[in-house]
Amino acid sequence: xxxxxxxxxxxxxxxxxxxxxxxxxxxxxxxxxxxxxxxxxxxxxxxxxxxxxxxxxxxxxxxxxxxxxxxxxxxxxxxxxxxxxxxxxxxxxxxxxxxxxxxxxxxxxxxxxxxxxxxxxxxx
Numbered sequence: 001x002x003x004x005x006x007x008x009x010x011x012x013x014x015x016x017x018x019x020x021x022x023x024x025x026x027x028x029x030x031x032x033x034x035x036x037x038x039x040x041x042x043x044x045x046x047x048x049x050x051x052x053x054x055x056x057x058x059x060x061x062x063x064x065x066x067x068x069x070x071x072x073x074x075x076x077x078x079x080x081x082x083x084x085x086x087x088x089x090x091x092x093x094x095x096x097x098x099x100x101x102x103x104x105x106x107x108x109x110x111x112x113x114x115x116x117x118x119x120x121x122x123x124x
Contacts, residue, residue, distance in 0.1 A: 001055065006048030013047050014038055095121065 017038045023030045024037075033041075057064040082090075092101040095118045105111045 001048055001051050006046070006051075009051075010046045010048055017042055 014035060018032055021033055021038065021041055023032050051067075054063050054067045059065070059068070089101060092098045092104075096114050098104050098114070104114070
């Protein structure tokens, strides 16, 4: 791990710890905690230090195996699964002949009437 790749990780950790520990009231003024105050409260080494330790472990250690393991798996072949919004768009286009269902649904009374017509068509 290089210093250039370690700095964003350590910065993210400090940002999260600032959020967890919250601001402090110093002489009647609220301010965020300084780095040295965070380090006093959270006495663990930086994330980059942990990663460097794991990188130096032998490959037989469990932590090193987990670190080197890829998530694996592949994306399924074919068309992506449809989202709920895609299904609603298709149904309103097929059943009601509406292309822009979001715009039509803003008129609540008219939309309710169209839904009732669709239910009558499908005998629901």
